[in-house]
Amino acid sequence: MTKSLNELSITEAARGLRSKEFTVRELWDACATAAKERNPELNAFLELFEADDVAIESAQKRIDGGEAPLLCGIPLAMKDNILIEGRIASAASKILANYRATYDATGVKKLKEQGALFIGRANMDEFGMGASTENSAFGPSRNPHDITRVPGGSSGGSAVAVAAHMVLGAYGTDTGGSCRQPASHTGVVGFKPTYGAVSRSGLIALGSSLDQMGEIAKTPEDAKILFDAVRGQDPLDATTFAPGTYPAFEIPKSFRIGVPHHLLEDGIDEDVKENLNATLKSLESLGHTVVPISLPTSVFALPVYYIIQPAEASVNLARYDGVRYGLAERGDSLLADYVKTRAEGFGEEPKRRILLGTFVLSSGYIDAYYRKADQARGVLRAEYDAAFESCDVIAFPTTPSPAFKFGEKSDPVSMYLEDIFTVTANLTGMPAISVPMGNVERDGVLLPTGIHFTAPLGADDLLFKIGALVTGETL
Amino acid sequence: MSDMKATTKDVKRLATLARVDVDDADLTRFATEFDSILAYVGKLDELTLPESGRNLSVVRNVLRADEAPYESGTWTQRIVEQFPAKEGNSLSVKKIINHD
Numbered sequence: 001m002t003k004s005l006n007e008l009s010i011t012e013a014a015r016g017l018r019s020k021e022f023t024v025r026e027l028w029d030a031c032a033t034a035a036k037e038r039n040p041e042l043n044a045f046l047e048l049f050e051a052d053d054v055a056i057e058s059a060q061k062r063i064d065g066g067e068a069p070l071l072c073g074i075p076l077a078m079k080d081n082i083l084i085e086g087r088i089a090s091a092a093s094k095i096l097a098n099y100r101a102t103y104d105a106t107g108v109k110k111l112k113e114q115g116a117l118f119i120g121r122a123n124m125d126e127f128g129m130g131a132s133t134e135n136s137a138f139g140p141s142r143n144p145h146d147i148t149r150v151p152g153g154s155s156g157g158s159a160v161a162v163a164a165h166m167v168l169g170a171y172g173t174d175t176g177g178s179c180r181q182p183a184s185h186t187g188v189v190g191f192k193p194t195y196g197a198v199s200r201s202g203l204i205a206l207g208s209s210l211d212q213m214g215e216i217a218k219t220p221e222d223a224k225i226l227f228d229a230v231r232g233q234d235p236l237d238a239t240t241f242a243p244g245t246y247p248a249f250e251i252p253k254s255f256r257i258g259v260p261h262h263l264l265e266d267g268i269d270e271d272v273k274e275n276l277n278a279t280l281k282s283l284e285s286l287g288h289t290v291v292p293i294s295l296p297t298s299v300f301a302l303p304v305y306y307i308i309q310p311a312e313a314s315v316n317l318a319r320y321d322g323v324r325y326g327l328a329e330r331g332d333s334l335l336a337d338y339v340k341t342r343a344e345g346f347g348e349e350p351k352r353r354i355l356l357g358t359f360v361l362s363s364g365y366i367d368a369y370y371r372k373a374d375q376a377r378g379v380l381r382a383e384y385d386a387a388f389e390s391c392d393v394i395a396f397p398t399t400p401s402p403a404f405k406f407g408e409k410s411d412p413v414s415m416y417l418e419d420i421f422t423v424t425a426n427l428t429g430m431p432a433i434s435v436p437m438g439n440v441e442r443d444g445v446l447l448p449t450g451i452h453f454t455a456p457l458g459a460d461d462l463l464f465k466i467g468a469l470v471t472g473e474t475l
Numbered sequence: 476m477s478d479m480k481a482t483t484k485d486v487k488r489l490a491t492l493a494r495v496d497v498d499d500a501d502l503t504r505f506a507t508e509f510d511s512i513l514a515y516v517g518k519l520d521e522l523t524l525p526e527s528g529r530n531l532s533v534v535r536n537v538l539r540a541d542e543a544p545y546e547s548g549t550w551t552q553r554i555v556e557q558f559p560a561k562e563g564n565s566l567s568v569k570k571i572i573n574h575d
Contacts, residue, residue: 099557100556103553326557334571339494352508355509359509360516375524450564
């Protein structure tokens with residue numbers, strides 16, 4: 001069976017371009033056609049870009065010249081909160097619907113230099129707040145495995161674009177699981193780098209101490225290519241770190257996989273648990289070991305996250321006031337301008353989190369909520385550090401259940417619970433990956449599930465290797 | 476803290492602080508939702524922090540040279556184009572101080 005060009009992985013496409021089996025133009029056309037055909041149904045993209053002839057020709061020349069980076073000529077999707085100069089970047093919010101990026105995000109700049117191509121800007125939950133894309137101001141994306149179900153979020157459009165072969169790879173952002181959770185729900189690979197591994201310059205901020213530009217790909221190897229293309233210290237983001245900041249890690253021949261069994265007793269679908277156990281068994285049969293570990297503070301991770309993230313979001317979203325850019329509603333005073341613009345421009349979930357963030361930061365409550373959460377964050381990190389003394393990576397399912405139906409999680413707490421396993425990596429800053437681990441059946445439809453691995457700070461590369469062991473690739 | 480009940484008055488006050496208008500129907504709904512959200516995040520109450528856990532956040536200072544990072548005017552045009560109201564390259568805003 002021959003794959004269509006848009007169905008190739010980045011690795012396969014890079015090889016095909018170099019052996020002249022097809023051209024950059026043919027690859028672009030295959031993806032652009034698939035995107036155009038499927039987008040009305042899936043709503044993965046808020047905008048599809050016209051072919052950039054100059055970029056396509058120049059990518060072809062570099063490939064023919066024999067010195068092109070791997071992403072040269074590869075069509076990718078960019079989440080709508082990552083700035084591409086001259087393009088709209090709305091974060092799927094009405095308040096930024098008319099905002100045109102005045103500069104390239106550092107990641108985008110690097111990708112342009114490497115000759116990567118952008119198919120369009122991908123749909124998301126407004127400002128990254130959500131786990132389903134139902135909070136997009138421009139309608140939700142749909143899961144290609146079952147269009148009555150959500151694709152996950154917030155980088156749902158990016159995940160759908162990859163899963164439905166509209167692009168070969170995509171970038172998203174991950175503040176609490178926003179690349180890993182939709183990847184799990186759509187059957188692709190989602191990666192969140194170590195905090196500070198990739199520049200946040202040019203990302204529309206949600207929770208600044210949690211945000212990272214993340215990768216969504218068809219294979220762990222592709223995720224590594226996407227990550228390598230954007231990683232590195234950046235003078236425009238002081239939280240990016242220099243090489244050598246974290247201890248060097250050797251990729252072990254035999255992995256010790258830590259499993260916190262005490263976190264897996266309740267609240268996980270039986271068949272998801274079965275997939276996890278089967279995946280761990282098959283890793284054991286390859287010579288890796290499963291080590292029981294304990295992470296007692298992890299049961300507080302989600303409450304900690306839903307204090308810190310709204311706190312940071314309420315501060316970051318204070319800048320949208322209708323004065324300098326974006327939606328500008330007018331009242332009879334400057335204050336009325338702010339209030340009207342924000343009331344009109346923000347959807348329900350941003351408003352909810354702005355109010356919640358304002359509450360946990362208000363005098364009288366800041367000690368009990370924000371400061372305690374910040375301290376708990378330190379405890380969580382110390383606990384993970386201690387666990388990593390007996391294991392190389394930590395494994396659990398990415399989500400407790402497969403993709404849910406639209407409207408199923410209408411109360412906020414049930415939606416927040418989608419992130420129960422993924423938020424800890426953002427709180428600790430540690431890198432994490434979600435890799436497909438087989439399907440489960442719901443209403444007669446097979447839905448994908450994901451296994452989630454966390455590695456120590458700076459040990460991002462371990463995750464592509466363990467991911468490839470799960471998918472049976474060589475890396 | 477987990478037994479706190481949010482009232483519509485509380486939510487209205489937060490909305491004023493956050494400079495966002497919330498209509499009456501939303502005020503009632505947000506107040507109800509806040510109860511369940513605060514009950515959930517209030518679980519944190521049950522966590523006893525170890526003494527050593529109080530100063531575990533890792534902070535490092537990052538400074539850059541005190542100099543102009545780019546030539547003046549490089550970004551002006553692109554930024555000005557985004558202004559909702561302008562005069563030349565200046566951003567127009569409403570008068571802040573009123574004497575009446």
